[in-house]
Amino acid sequence: MIYDKTLLLRMLKLMLTIRNFELNVVDLNAKGIMPGFMHLCIGEEAVAVGACLAIDKDDFITSTHRGHGHVIAKGANIEKMIAELLGKKEGYCKGKGGSMHIADLSLGILGANGIVGGGIPIATGAGLSAKIKGNKKIAICFFGDGAANNGVFHESLNLASIWKLPVIFLCENNQYALSTSHKLNSSINDIAERAKAYNISGIVVDGMDVKEVYSKVLDAVSETRKGNGPVLIEAKTYRFLGHHLGDPNNGELYRSKKEIKFWKENRCPIKKLKGEMIADKLLTIDEFNNIEASIKDDIKNATKKVMSYPLPESKDLYCDLFTK
C-alpha cells in the first residue's frame, strides 16, 4: 500500500497530540489539579490513530476507560476534553462524565466506558441500527485483553456474527489487565483465534505500527460495510505507564523494569513512524520538532484557557437525568 505524505503527517500529528495530551494529564495530576482516576494510553497511540483514520466521521466508536486516544483520534476537541477532565461545566459532558465517560455524539463517539466490556454490546447495537436503517455506517468497538474474557464479549460476538452486523471488534491487547498478565488470564494466547468460535475472521496486527493497523482496519472496514458481518482484530501493543496514574512505578509490581524499558525504547509507535518518514525523505528532524513543539503549545494554551472556566453549579446536579 502506498501512503501519501498528507495521510502520514496526519497520523504523526494525531499520535503526537495523544502522547502530549496524556503527558499533560500526568503533569496536571501531579500538581493536584486534576481529580479522579486517569488511565493513560501512552504507547498505544498507533492503535487508536490507525483505526480511527480508517473510518468516516459518521461511523461509530465505543471506547474504554483508557479512551483519551480513541476519542482524540476520532476528532474530539482538545479544549473540551481538558475541560471535562477538570470537571468544568464547559467540558464535553458538562463535567458530569469525567475521563472514563467522555463522549461526542456528533462525531459518533458513543462514549468511553468505566465498565470493562461495557461498550461491547453498545457497539453491537450501533451496528444493528446501521443494518436496520441500511445507512452503511459501521462501528468500531475498542476493548482490551481483559474484556475478551468477559461474558458480554462472547455474547456480542455471537450475536453480531449471526446477524451479520457491521461491527469491527478491535482488541487492544496491551498484555495486562491491571496487574494480571494476559498469559495468566486467557485460555488462548492470540485473542483473534476466538473469532473461529463465532465463525468470523480474526486478524492479528502489530499495534505499534500505525500503518499496519490502518491498512488492516481499512480492509476489515470495507468487508464489513459490504454486509459480510463483523471482524475481530487483535492489535498487540503495550502501555508504557501503569494501569492508572498511581500504579506504583508505572506497573513495576507486575512487569519487569527490563520489559518496560524494552518497549519504551524499541517499540514506540511514534519513534517508528518518525524514523520511517525520515528514511523515506517525507520528513526532516526539524520539521518533526516543530510539529511537536506546536502541538505542545496548543495543549498548553488550551489548558491555560480551561483553567479559568467555571465549574458546574449545585443546581446543575439534577440536569440531564432525563430527556424532557
Added chain:
Amino acid sequence: MATEVVMPKLGLTMLKGTVIKWRKLENELIKKDDILCEIETDKAVTEVEARVDGILRKILVNVGEPIPVTLPIAIIGDKNENIEKLIEEAYQKLRKVKILEETSKKDKFISSATKEKHSIELKKQEDGFKKISPRARRKAAELGVDLKLLRGSGPNQVVIEKDVISYYQNHYNIPKSTNRAANKIPYIGMRKIIGDRLSQSKFTAPHVYFSVSIDMSKIVELVKNFEKNDEKKISINDFLIFTVANVLLEQPYLNCSLINEEIIYHKAINIGMAVALEEGLIVPVIKNVNKKNLFDLSIETKRMANLARARKLMPDDYIGGTFTISNLGMYDIEHFTSIINPPESAILAVGTIQKKPVVTKKNDEKIEIRSIMKITLSVDHRIIDGVKVAKFLKRLKYCLEFPERFFNK
C-alpha cells in the same frame, strides 16, 4: 354477687356489636329488664336489657368500639362488693390495660357531660404513654383544645381527630353563625346502615321497573266483610302478601338472589313487609308465607308490625327475606318505585287504592267505577328479565282481580 353483662349474640351471623349509647350511668341502680344500653350490629340497632337487679358497678367498653360477642361490657353487682378481680378478668378478656383508679367516678359514657365531671376524672391518666395521632394534635392546636383532657377512641386507645372534635363540640360554645346555617344531625346508626345498603343495591343491580294497574274492587269487598268479624280482620296488605307468595310458588323466577356469581333460587318464600318508622324503613320478614293460610298470615303480619313499632324486633326477624313488598297506600301515594333490598332481586311497590272510572272488559264495553291500585315491580335485570316479570304480574293481577277463583278458605 356481681355478674358480667356481655355483648349479646343476637343473630346467627352476628360476630361483633358496638355500644352506641349507655342508658344507665355507673353506680346507678338497675332493675331486671331495665335497658342498659343500645348496641349497633351490621343489621340494626337493638337494646340490651339487664338480666339481674343490682348497681351498675363498672362500664367496661367505650362507646363506638366494636366488641366481639360474648365478651363482657359491664359489671352489675352489689354496692360494696369488691369487684377488682372481676374487672381484671374482664379486661384480660378484652385485652385492655387495667385502669388503676377504679374508685374514681369515671362516668365517661355520659353523652352530655358537664365540665365539672370531666375536670375531676381526666386529671388522672391511664398507665403508660397516652397516644395521640398527629392529625388529632393538629386539630387540637387549631381548635385550642387541651390534649390532656381527651380520651382516645381510635385503635389501641389512640386519641384521634374525632375525639378532639366531639370534645370541642360538647364543651365549647359553637359560634351562632354555624348554628344558623342548618339543623345538623349526624348520619349514623340505623339511618346510615339503611342508606348505605340502599346505595349499594341501586349501584350494583340494574333496576328495571314494571307497572300494572289492578282492579281491587273484589278484594276491597272481601276485606269489608272480614272487618265485621274483628278477630278475623284481614287487611289488603295480608291479601297482597298471601297472593304474591302463592304466585311466587307457581313462578319461582323472582324468588332468587345473585350471590358470588351464582343465582340461588330459594326454596322458602319469605316475604319482607316494609314498615315505616320515624328513623327509617324497617323490613321484618314473614317466613314461609306459602305454608301459611290467610288467617295465620294475618296474625303474623300484625304481630310483626307491632314488634317493629315497639322497636322490639330481633335481628333474626330481618334476615332471610326473598322478596319484599312496600306499601305506601295508606299515605295516598298513587305510584312509586322501590329500591331492591339486597340480596333479594325484586321488590313490589304498592300504591293507594283509588276509585276510578274504567272501561270494563265485559262483552259490551261500559264505564264503571272500580277500585284501582297501581303496583310497580322493580327487578334486578341481571337475573330476571321482562317476559318472566310480565308473566308474574299478569298472574298476580288475575289472582287479585278474581279472588274467588283463587282463594279457597
Added chain:
Amino acid sequence: MREIFYVEALREALREEMRNNPDVFLIGEDIGDYGGVFKVTEGLYKEFGAKRVRQTPISEATIVGTALGAAIAGMRPICELMFIDFLPLAGDQIFNQAAKIKYMTGGQAKVPLVIRTNIGAGRAAAAQHSQSIHAWACHMPGIKVVLPSNPYDAKGLLKTAINDDNPVLFLEHKFLYRMKGEVPEEDYTIPFGEASIKNEGTDVTVVAISSLVNKAMNVSKKLFLEGISVEVIDPRTLIPYDRDAVANSVKKTGHLVVADEGYMNCGICSEIAMKVIEDAFFYLEAPIRRVAAPDVPVPFCPSLEKLCIPDEKDIEKAIKLCIG
C-alpha cells in the same frame, strides 16, 4: 366499549407504534414466530419480519446492551426480558449504562429504550421465576418504572413508554395478561407521573401496585358493605411518581395502607410511606401499614407460595389495623 385482554392491549400498542415509526423494533428471546412466552408479540413477526422482530440467543446482557446501542444511535428499540428475575443478567447494561449515559455525557445522548418484562408469583415457578424486584430499578436514578394494572392503562402507558426518549422499565404482571377490560378503539396515551384514583373513599387510602390494585378494589367493595369507605389509588408509574395525589388523599382520610408484591424490606411500600410522612404527617391518625411479600425466596410448594403473595385478606387486615 369493547373489552379486550391485557395481552391484546399490549400487542396493539406494539403493533400500532411499529406501524407508525420504522425506527421501532423488537428484540428478545422467543419473540418471533413463537410469539413470546406470554404471547405478547404474537403475530408481529408475521407482519414485520425478522428485520424488526429480532429473536435472539440467550444473552440478556447483550440483548439490553445492543438495544441500548441502537437507541443511542437513533432507533427506538423495545427489548423483552422473559422474567424480571433475568434482569440481573443484564444488570450492567441497565444500571451502569442505560440509566447513566444521558447524564454522564452531559445530556448529549438520547436513550429511547424500552425494556419490557413481567413480575408476579403464583405459578409454582419457584424462586428464580417469581420475583417482583422492581424496587431495584426505583433505586436507580435514570430509569423510569411503569406498572399498568389493567388493559386500558397497559396500552396507554406502553405507547407513552415507546415514545419517551428515556430508558423505561415496563413491568407487566403474569396474572394480568388474561385480564379483560375496556379499551377504546381510538388512539390514546396515558402520561407518566399521573396516579389514577380507581375508587373514591373517605376512611382509608390504599395505594396499590400492579395486580394488587384489582385486589384492593375487591376489598373496597366488600368493606363498603361494612360501612368502611376505601380510596384506592393506582400510581401507575413509580418513576416518575405522583406523590401529591397520594398526599392529598391521606390528608383527607388520615389512614394509609400500601400494597406491593415485592419483598417487604427496603421495598416500594417503605418509600411510598416515607413520602407520605414527609408530605402529610400531621394528617395521620394511625401508623402506616405495609402489605408486601415476606422476605424469603418464593418457595415451590403452592400452599407455601400462596403465603408469599399479598392477597385481599392481607389488605383487609391492614385496613382494619388502621381504623380498628
